[in-house]
Structure formats: C-alpha cells, structure tokens
Amino acid sequence: MVSNNAKEVFIQGITQDGKPFRPSDWAERLAGVMSQFRPGGASPGSHLSYSPWCVPTTNDDGQKCVIVHVDLREAEVMAWDFVLNFARDNQLQVVKGALAQ
Numbered sequence: 001m002v003s004n005n006a007k008e009v010f011i012q013g014i015t016q017d018g019k020p021f022r023p024s025d026w027a028e029r030l031a032g033v034m035s036q037f038r039p040g041g042a043s044p045g046s047h048l049s050y051s052p053w054c055v056p057t058t059n060d061d062g063q064k065c066v067i068v069h070v071d072l073r074e075a076e077v078m079a080w081d082f083v084l085n086f087a088r089d090n091q092l093q094v095v096k097g098a099l100a101q
Helices: 026-036 071-075 077-089
Strands: 008-015 054-058 064-069 092-096
Touching: 008 026, 008 077, 026 054, 026 064, 026 077, 064 071, 064 077, 071 077, 077 092
Parallel strands: none
Antiparallel strands: 008 064, 008 092, 054 064
C-alpha cells in the first residue's frame, strides 16, 4: 500500500469508489487519537495538540486528509499499523506524501 521510500503518506477523506468519507470530522478524530505518539513520547498536556507525525489537513480540492509521517512507524509500529488499517478498513485512498523520494 505504501512505498518504503515515502517520508509521508496522505490518507484522503475519499473512498476508493469516490465518495466523501463521513463523519466530516474524521481527520481531526483520527489525529486526536494519535496525539500521544510524538517525539519524546507522551507528556502531560500532549493530548491537547496533534502529534507532528499525524496531522489533519485539507488538500487543494478542500478534501480532508491526514498526513502521517514515517517517523511514526519507526517509533511505534502498532500505531502506524492502526492508522493504515483505519484507512484500509474504511476504503480510503492513501497516496505518497509531498516529501516522498
């Protein structure tokens, strides 16, 4: 699903059959769940901000996305698997990020 050379992947809020994924705040929810996975590990109050390894955003078309950095996989492979399994289970489109080599 994801190249080993990619530095980031985008999970797009559109399904494989082209339909928008619901609920509309799915990206913020997913990134919120992943907030504890960050450089240096979780700390008091870290749940109040997104991890730099899993950030919600929008693409050029205004579609919700989550950017997942490969450092998440290196720090916690189960968290990486959780995010990619979420995308697979919900049939979301996953593409290499802008920093892919």
